C-alpha cells in the first residue's frame with residue numbers, strides 16, 4: 001500500500017488534532033512528513049516534538065515531493081491563498097473551517113481543485129457524528145413530515161484574553177467575522193446540512209462586550225429553500241456559555257441535538273432507532289475551545305484517504321464547504337445593510 005504523505009501548515013492549537021488524526025490513520029498508510037509555520041520557532045518546536053521535518057515555510061512544504069496532502073491549520077484569512085497554492089501544486093487538501101472568508105475566494109479554490117483534480121476535505125467534524133447522521137436521515141427521509149422550523153443556538157463564552165492572545169482572532173482580515181464565522185459556523189453548517197439550503201436571511205449583529213473588530217453577538221432569521229423558517233444565534237460574550245443546541249421540527253416530530261447528543265426525539269410512529277440513545281453532553285466548547293476529541297478529524301482524514309485511493313467524492317469537499325461561508329457572508333451583508341438578503 002502506497003503511503004500518503006501529509007504536511008501541516010500552521011503549528012498552533014488545531015495542528016495537534018491533525019497530527020493525532022493522521023496517526024490514527026497510520027494503518028491506512030497515512031504518515032506525517034513535516035510541518036511549516038510562518039513562525040520558524042513554532043515549526044521547529046512542533047517538528048521536534050513529533051519527530052518530523054520542520055520546513056522553512058509553506059512554499060517549501062507544498063513543493064516537497066513526499067507530501068501528497070496538505071492540512072491547512074493557519075488563521076482563517078490565510079486559508080484561500082495557501083489552499084489554492086497547494087491545489088495548483090497537485091496536492092490533496094484538508095482545510096480547517098471556515099474554508100475561506102469570501103465567496104469569490106471559495107470559487108477560486110473550487111476552480112483550482114477542479115483543474116488539478118485533487119481531493120478536498122473541509123473540516124466540519126461534527127458532520128461525522130452518528131447521531132447527526134441519524135437526524136439527517138430522519139429529516140431527509142420525511143420522518144418529521146413537512147419541515148417547519150430549524151434553529152441553531154450557540155451562546156458561548158470567550159474572554160477578552162482569548163481574543164488578545166490569538167492576535168488574529170476577532171479581526172476582519174484574518175477571522176473574517178466573529179461569533180458566527182469562527183465559532184458558530186459549526187452549528188450553522190449542521191443546520192443547513194440537516195434541513196437543507198438557505199434561501200434568504202435577515203440579521204442583526206453587534207459587538208456588545210468584547211473589544212474586537214467583528215461581531216460578538218448575532219441573531220438571524222433564516223428561510224430555507226424547502227419553505228421552513230428558522231434562526232441562528234451566535235455569541236461569544238455570555239457567561240458561563242451553553243452547549244450548542246440544534247432543534248429541528250416538522251409536522252410529525254421534533255429532534256433536539258445538544259452538542260452531538262440527541263437530547264430529545266419525539267416523532268409520530270418513528271421511535272429512536274436501535275443503537276442510538278438519548279443523552280446530554282458531558283463536555284462542550286461553550287467556554288473551552290479545546291474541549292472536543294479527535295474522532296471527527298480522524299474520520300475526515302480517513303474519508304480523504306479513501307477518496308484518494310478509490311477515486312470517489314469526500315464527505316465535505318470544497319463545494320460543500322462553501323455553502324456555510326455563503327450563508328454567513330449573506331448574514332453579514334444583511335446585518336450591515338439592515339435588510340433581508342436573498343442567497344444566490
Ligand SMILES: NC(=O)c1ccc[n+]([C@@H]2O[C@H](COP(=O)([O-])OP(=O)(O)OC[C@H]3O[C@@H](n4cnc5c(N)ncnc54)[C@H](O)[C@@H]3O)[C@@H](O)[C@H]2O)c1
Pocket residue numbers: 009010011012013014015036037038039042058073074075076078096097098123124125166182289
Ligand atoms: N475544527 C475546529 O473545531 C477548529 C478549532 C480551532 C481552530 N480551528 C481553525 O483552525 C485555524 C487555526 O486556528 P488555531 O486556533 O490553531 O490558531 P493558532 O493561532 O493557534 O495557530 C495558527 C498558526 O498558524 C501560523 N501562521 C499564521 N499565518 C501563517 C502563514 N501564512 N503560513 C504559515 N503559518 C502561518 C501562526 O504562526 C500559528 O502558529 C483557524 O482557521 C480556526 O478557525 C478549527
